[in-house]
Amino acid sequence: MRITRRSFLKYCTASAAALGLNPVMLQQLEAALASDGAPTVIWLHGSGCQGDSVSFLNLFLDAPAVGHVDTKDVLLNNINLAYHTVVMASAGDTAVTMALQGKRKGGYVLVCEGGVATAFGGKACRVMTIGGVEKTYQEMVLELGANALAVLSVGACASFGGIPRSIYPLPPLLPSEPSGPTGILSVEEALAAGGVTGPVIINIPGCPAHPDWVAWVVVQLILVLAGQATLPELDAYKRPTALYGGNVHENCPRNPNYHPTVKATTFGEDGKCLEDLGCRGPGAYADCPFRGWNKGPIPQLEDLSVDPANYTRANWCVDSNGLCFGCVEHDFPGGDFYA
Amino acid sequence: MKITAAFDPITRIEGHLKIDVEIDHAGGVQQVVGVKSMGGLFRGFEKILIGRSPRDAQHITQRICGVCPIAHGVASVRAQDDAFSTVIPENARIIRNLINGANFVESHILHFFLLAALDFVEGPAMPPWQADWKADRRFSKAVNDIIVGHYVLALEKRRKADQMTALFGGNIFGLFLHRSRTRQSAFLRRIRSRRRRLIKTSRSRTRYGRIENRPAARRRRYLRARQVLLVRGQRRPESGVRGDGSGRPGQQRP
Numbered sequence: 337m338r339i340t341r342r343s344f345l346k347y348c349t350a351s352a353a354a355l356g357l358n359p360v361m362l363q364q365l366e367a368a369l370a371s372d373g374a375p376t377v378i379w380l381h382g383s384g385c386q387g388d389s390v391s392f393l394n395l396f397l398d399a400p401a402v403g404h405v406d407t408k409d410v411l412l413n414n415i416n417l418a419y420h421t422v423v424m425a426s427a428g429d430t431a432v433t434m435a436l437q438g439k440r441k442g443g444y445v446l447v448c449e450g451g452v453a454t455a456f457g458g459k460a461c462r463v464m465t466i467g468g469v470e471k472t473y474q475e476m477v478l479e480l481g482a483n484a485l486a487v488l489s490v491g492a493c494a495s496f497g498g499i500p501r502s503i504y505p506l507p508p509l510l511p512s513e514p515s516g517p518t519g520i521l522s523v524e525e526a527l528a529a530g531g532v533t534g535p536v537i538i539n540i541p542g543c544p545a546h547p548d549w550v551a552w553v554v555v556q557l558i559l560v561l562a563g564q565a566t567l568p569e570l571d572a573y574k575r576p577t578a579l580y581g582g583n584v585h586e587n588c589p590r591n592p593n594y595h596p597t598v599k600a601t602t603f604g605e606d607g608k609c610l611e612d613l614g615c616r617g618p619g620a621y622a623d624c625p626f627r628g629w630n631k632g633p634i635p636q637l638e639d640l641s642v643d644p645a646n647y648t649r650a651n652w653c654v655d656s657n658g659l660c661f662g663c664v665e666h667d668f669p670g671g672d673f674y675a
Numbered sequence: 676m677k678i679t680a681a682f683d684p685i686t687r688i689e690g691h692l693k694i695d696v697e698i699d700h701a702g703g704v705q706q707v708v709g710v711k712s713m714g715g716l717f718r719g720f721e722k723i724l725i726g727r728s729p730r731d732a733q734h735i736t737q738r739i740c741g742v743c744p745i746a747h748g749v750a751s752v753r754a755q756d757d758a759f760s761t762v763i764p765e766n767a768r769i770i771r772n773l774i775n776g777a778n779f780v781e782s783h784i785l786h787f788f789l790l791a792a793l794d795f796v797e798g799p800a801m802p803p804w805q806a807d808w809k810a811d812r813r814f815s816k817a818v819n820d821i822i823v824g825h826y827v828l829a830l831e832k833r834r835k836a837d838q839m840t841a842l843f844g845g846n847i848f849g850l851f852l853h854r855s856r857t858r859q860s861a862f863l864r865r866i867r868s869r870r871r872r873l874i875k876t877s878r879s880r881t882r883y884g885r886i887e888n889r890p891a892a893r894r895r896r897y898l899r900a901r902q903v904l905l906v907r908g909q910r911r912p913e914s915g916v917r918g919d920g921s922g923r924p925g926q927q928r929p
């Protein structure tokens with residue numbers, strides 16, 4: 337089992353289209369990686385379910401030209417993953433030391449998964465003990481965020497509060513009264529409240545976040561750190577517009593030429609628009625209809641109606657006759673899912 | 676002499692855990708005399724669900740754990756069956772079991788290899804796979820290497836199990852189920868056609884589905900479901916579902 341940095345490049349080469357890389361950028365990426373440009377990553381888990389980590393394990397590519405490349409290649413070589421409590425072998429003090437070492441060395445990227453609990457003095461989510469003192473997630477986000485090059489909020493909880501916050505805008509609750517009891521803030525809000533303004537903050541929402549989205553941002557960051565690119569363009573919610581620019585409804589295969597198909601009246605009706613059942617596609621901005629939730633060849637839209645026998649595209653929410661819940665939006669989960 | 680030590684964080688679990696250990700001499704022998712374990716995360720899912728439509732529970736509760744979401748979703752959907760007095764068709768039961776089974780396989784592989792195995796085998800010599808203790812290294816180098824090979828294989832196999840979860844689960848539990856699926860098209864073809872057939876014939880949501888079209892009935896059902904929560908005292912009193920201001924539980928609007 338010998339894995340080299342090349343496999344990350346292979347991954348990027350083969351999925352260049354999906355990752356939005358052109359040949360010039362690939363060359364630059366190669367240069368960046370050759371000069372040991374792999375950044376240290378400290379991945380903290382807060383008030384979330386760690387589903388983004390599990391989702392990230394599904395990063396996958398199998399292209400004829402480059403062979404088989406997947407998560408292990410990317411993880412094992414290219415990001416120096418100093419701290420990640422789901423996969424790291426060590427625990428306790430040694431694990432903490434690794435995070436602190438990364439911090440001392442500087443030049444690291446902080447990945448935050450999970451919202452920041454502020455109730456009970458932040459004790460609703462405590463993450464580690466340093467020198468006999470319990471540290472809350474809130475404290476660690478501020479401490480590690482202050483010196484980070486960039487802070488990536490992965491998943492809906494870290495980006496906007498998500499389900500632990502649950503802003504439920506329907507009566508009887510007051511508008512924007514969160515029903516989550518632990519005073520969840522998004523990482524961005526928590527950093528602002530703690531007076532940390534230094535690092536670049538990029539939100540990668542989704543419940544869970546798509547592994548490609550995370551990989552895309554990591555690739556961009558490697559390029560930025562090597563001085564080969566500028567920061568990706570972000571929208572008002574600090575989401576990269578390259579990933580979260582398109583509207584789900586407009587690109588939905590059940591909305592060909594902007595004319596939605598017959599509306600479904602019950603679940604299990606293939607090919608019918610789910611708007612009447614509660615689909616939030618019209619308000620969701622992400623590239624799910626193109627990217628799908630698997631690796632596989634990305635087809636042209638007209639291919640979507642073909643016989644399932646030739647159905648090479650990845651599965652995604654609406655395609656599986658499920659609703660789009662708008663999991664990438666700032667108000668997720670919002671009100672009742674089903675109409 | 677008494678020694679106390681804290682292990683925090685305990686890694687390779689879902690969640691946040693701290694273990695406090697006390698070691699002391701008892702009867703002339705040094706031994707562990709006290710252990711406390713502490714979960715470090717509280718999100719209050721019960722509170723989050725209050726006030727929402729009951730059908731949202733199957734999606735919200737899946738976010739309790741990213742490793743075993745389906746188990747929570749299934750538990751919630753069964754509770755709903757009870758609340759709505761739904762008798763689900765045989766095919767719906769089969770689909771649910773298939774989804775649950777797929778996730779069962781996925782999370783077992785994940786747990787056995789990614790989470791547990793590194794306590795007993797030596798991982799690749801790089802972060803984050805470097806273990807810092809060698810307490811229970813009872814395998815020979817050869818066996819160790821085989822298991823590490825399996826560890827890498829497990830990453831791939833668990834993804835395939837996840838693919839099955841997504842295939843079947845997409846439209847019943849929705850959101851959390853869109854993980855990858857296999858590229859083996861023959862398998863896909865078989866599974867997809869089977870799933871479509873099952874869903875077409877089962878109408879697993881028939882009861883809910885028909886009601887979807889009738890606003891009055893939908894409202895009645897919705898109020899009834901809220902009433903269930905109300906009777907159990909789980910709703911905020913000021914949010915009275917009956918609209919007459921009394922908010923007392925146990926009384927149904929005529």
Ligand code: SF4
Nearest residue numbers: 588591609610615617
């Ligand atoms: S299913 Fe949803 S996203 Fe697709 S056309 Fe209908 S409303 Fe739009």
Ligand code: SF4
Nearest residue numbers: 624653660661662663
């Ligand atoms: S289709 Fe909607 S619910 Fe599904 S992942 Fe995309 S934004 Fe989220």
